[in-house]
Amino acid sequence: MISEQLSGIEPRSLKLMLMLTAVVIAAAMALYLVKPQYLDFRDRRVSYQMLLDQIDDPAQLQQAIDQVRADISELQLALHGEAGNMPVNEMESYLVGRLQRLAWDAGIELVGVRPGNAKRIMEFEEISFEVEVTGEYRNLYQWLGKIGDALGFMLVTNYEISLATRINDSTDLNMHVTIVFYRAADK
Numbered sequence: 001m002i003s004e005q006l007s008g009i010e011p012r013s014l015k016l017m018l019m020l021t022a023v024v025i026a027a028a029m030a031l032y033l034v035k036p037q038y039l040d041f042r043d044r045r046v047s048y049q050m051l052l053d054q055i056d057d058p059a060q061l062q063q064a065i066d067q068v069r070a071d072i073s074e075l076q077l078a079l080h081g082e083a084g085n086m087p088v089n090e091m092e093s094y095l096v097g098r099l100q101r102l103a104w105d106a107g108i109e110l111v112g113v114r115p116g117n118a119k120r121i122m123e124f125e126e127i128s129f130e131v132e133v134t135g136e137y138r139n140l141y142q143w144l145g146k147i148g149d150a151l152g153f154m155l156v157t158n159y160e161i162s163l164a165t166r167i168n169d170s171t172d173l174n175m176h177v178t179i180v181f182y183r184a185a186d187k
Contacts, residue, residue, distance in 0.1 A: 091181075095129060095151070102150055106143035108135025116178070128157070128180045134164050140175050147179070154181045 009017075096113050103110040116128035133140065140161070148154065158178040163171065 091127065092129075098150060099131060099147065102143060102146050103133060103135075106135070106146060107139045108133050108143055111174075121182075124182045126180055126182055128178055131177045131179055133175050133177070134172050135175075136171075137161075137173055140173060144177075151179075151181070154179055156180075 092113075092115050096110075099113060100110050111132040111134055112130075113132075114130040116130060118128075119126045133143065135143070144156065156177055157180050158176075160176045162174045162176075164174045
């Protein structure tokens with residue numbers, strides 16, 4: 001049946017159809033087999049050339065290394081804060097100093113800081129501190145916002161606000177806050 005239909009087609013048309021089929025197959029092979037490998041080769045060649053250019057200029061290579069190191073230090077500071085790898089006893093005194101400075105900046109009084117227990121939770125060390133401050137509501141709110149930026153990755157897990165005293169027309173509030181820091185535990 002197919003041979004009868006093919007015998008009815010003119011030989012020139014049959015050759016043209018076979019050539020078109022071959023061109024379509026060749027185009028499909030080029031598109032799906034050769035092109036991805038060519039693009040990968042081109043990307044690798046560009047990367048290789050960039051590396052060669054970096055090696056040829058030691059000053060530029062050293063500058064790139066210094067920039068990456070500075071970026072890493074900046075990211076560590078953003079993640080862990082300034083107290084990132086301090087021992088717990090040094091961290092306590094550092095924290096008291098930072099909290100006092102932030103309290104002065106916010107116009108509130110740091111009443112007390114009491115360290116809690118350090119616990120190990122999976123691969124992290126959890127260090128908590130009980131902090132008590134006194135001031136106006138607006139200043140307390142400002143202080144809470146600043147401690148998050150200044151001290152790195154920390155959580156306020158508990159807070160209580162109560163009325164302190166009434167002096168003149170301002171009403172001070174007492175705020176008791178539990179601040180928890182997380183950092184990678186020593187293995």
